[in-house]
Amino acid sequence: METLSTPLVSLPIQANPEAPTIKNNNRNRLVLSLIDRCISLKQLKQVHAHMLRTGLFFDAYSASKLFTASTLSPFSSLEYARKVFDEIPEPNLYTWNTLIRAYSWSLEPGESVKIFLRMLCESPYFPNKFTFPFIIKAATKLSRLGVGQVFHGLVVKSSFGDDVFILNSLIHFYASCGNLDFAYRVFVRIAVKDVVSWNSMISGFVQGGCFDKALELFREMEAENFKPNAVTMVGVLSACTKMKDLEFGRWIRSYIEQNGIKMDLTLSNAMLDMYVKCGSVEDAKILFDKMEEKDIVSWTTMIDGYAKLGEYDVAKSFLDAVPRQETATWNALISAYDQNGKPQEALAIFRQLQLSKNANPDELTFVSTLSSCAQLGAMDVGEWIHENIKKQRMKLNCHLTTSLIDMYSKCGNLEKALDVFHSVERRDVFVWSSMIAGLAMHGRGRAAIDLFYRMHEAKVKPNAVTFTNVLCACSHSGLVEEGRMFFNQMEPVYGVVPGVKHYACMVDILGRTGLLEEAVEFIEKMPITPSGSVWGALLGACKIHENVELAEQACSQLLELEPENDGALVLLSNIYAKTGKWDNVSELRKRMRVSGLQKERGWSSMEVNGTLHKFLAADNSHPLSKEIYSKLDEIVAKLKSSGHVTNKSLLLQLIDEEDMKEQALNLHSEKLAIAFGLISTSPSQPIRIVKNLRVCGDCHTVAKLISKLYNREILLRDRYRFHHFSGGNCSCMDYW
C-alpha cells in the first residue's frame, strides 16, 4: 500500500482554466481516496497538510470529505475535526450538518445546538431534512424538553411536518423525556407510518413503564398487518421482562419463529435477559449455548443471572470463560456480590480484577466496591479506592460522588464525606440526599435540615429518598416539631406523596419522644396499610417508654405481617424484663425455643490497616485473643474503680444484641472490638467499629467511660446510626 510519509507531488494552487477541474483531476481523486484509507490521525493530518499546500482543501467538496473523515474515523477527535471545520472558508450545508451530527453523538450534545444556532446566524443556509434528526438527537441526549419543542416548532414551520424520519426522531425524543403523551400525539399524526414509527412508540411505552400500552400497540400493529422486525420484538420482550411474565416470554419466542423474524444478537440478548429476569436461568442457558454469536452483553447477562441466584461458583466459571474479559463482566459479579450482602466477596473479586491485565476498573466497578466498603465500614479500602479514582483522573459524576459520600459517612468519617460533597461542581438529588443521610446518621439533625434548605435554594427538587433522610435526621436528633412540619409539607409543598417509609419515620419520631398516643392515632389515620416497619417503630418506642400493653399489640401486629421477624419477640421479651414481668419472659423464651426462632448473632468488626477483624460475643478466635482479654480485664478494673456498676437488670434481659447463652455483658462483641482497638491502633487515631445490631445500653455506657478514661475517640456504627464517643459523652446524647 502507499505510505503517506512519502511526499506527494505538489500541485499548483490555481489550475489554469484549460486544465481539468479540481474534481476530475486524477491526482486529486487519488488524494481524496487516500482519506478513506488513513488509519491514524497522523496520516489524516498529512493528507490535510497536502491538501492545504495544493489548494485542494479550498474546494468545498474536497474539504467536506476530509472533514467527514475527521468526524467519523475511530482514531480521530472532535477537537481536530473542529479545527478542520474552522479552516473551511465557506462550509456548505452538508458540512454544517456533519458537524452537528458529530456533536450530537458526542459527550457534548449541547455543542450541536450551539453550532446549529451559529449556522442560522452565519451561513446562508436553512436547515434541511437531514439537519433535524441530528439536532433532535442532541436534544434527546440533553433530555431538554423545551429545546426539543422549539425544534419541533421549527420542523412544522419549515414544512417538514410530514417527514417520517423527522417525526420518528420526535417520538423518540418525547418518549425519552418521559412525555409519552406528546410522543403518542406525534405518532398518531404520522400519515404514513413505517416500522420505525411503531418501534419507537412501542419502546417509548416500555421505557416509560407503560407495558400494557406497549403490548396493546404491538397488537394494533399486527391488526394493521404491519410486519414487526427484530427491533419490535426487542421492545415487546423488554416489556415482558419488566412484567416478569415467563409464559408470555415463551409465546414471544414461538411468535418470532413462526413469523420468520431473524434472531440477531441484540434480540437473542434481550431474550436471554427475559429468561433470567423471569426466573428461568435454565432456558437462558439453553439459548446461550445455541447462540452462534455472543458478545459482552450475553456473557454479562448470564453471570448476573447466576450470581443473583446465589450460584456464585457457576457465575465465576462464566466469568473465567469469557473470551475477552471486559470490565462489564467483572462488574456483573462484583455488583451481584455487593447487592446480595456479600461485600467481602465483592472486594475479593475487585482485587482479582486489579491483578488481571485484561480489564481495568471503571466507574461502575467503583460504585459497587464503594458500596461494599460502606457495608463493611472498611474505610482504608474505601480511601484506597478513592485514591485510585483520583489516579485514573476519573471525573466524579453524581453517581460516584454519591457512593463516596455514602462510603465515608458509613465508615464514620463525616468530614471526608463533607469534603467530597463540597468539592464537586454538580450535585443532583442523590448527591444532596446522601449528604443529608450522612449528617442524619451522625446525629447532626440541624445540619441535615440546613442542607435540605440549601438544596432547595440550589433548585434541586427533593424526592421520596430525600424526605426519608430528612425525617430520619429529625428522628435521630429528637426534632419532633420539625419532623411533623416536613411530613405535612411533603405533598402540598414539594409534591412528594408520603410512602410507608415516611409514615414509619413519623411513628418513630413521635414514639421516641413519648408521644405514644399520638403515634397510635397517626397509624390509625394512615391512608395506606401500615407495614411491619411502622409497627416495629412503635414497638421500639414502647421499649423506651416501658409500655407493655401497647408493645404486645404492636408485636402481634408485626408478627402477623412478618411471622419470621425474630427481633420482635426479642424486643418484647426485653420490655417484659425491663418492667420485671419475669413470667412473661420465660414464657416467651419457651415459645421461641419451640418455634426454633433464632436471632441473628451479634458481631462487631474493626478495620486495621486495610484488614477487617470481626468479633462475636465471647469470641476467642482472634490471634491476639489473650491480649484482648487482659486489656478487657484492665478496662473492667478501671471502670470499677471509677465507680461504674454494671446494670444488673440488663444482665437478666434477653439482650437483643447477643446470643442467649452469652449474656455476660462484659463479653459483648463491641467491647472486644474496643479492647482490640485500644491495643492495635495509635492513641491519636479514633477507634472505628461497625456492629450489625444495635448497641446495648451497658456497652453504650462503657464506651462513653472508656472514651474518657483512655482519652480516646470511639466511633461506633450500629444498625441504625453512629455513636461518637469522646470525653465521656456520646453524639447521640443518649437518644437512640
Next chain:
DNA sequence: CTAGGGTTAG
C-alpha cells in the same frame, strides 16, 4: 456523500 427505533451492569 448525511437521517429515525433495540439488549447487560447501579
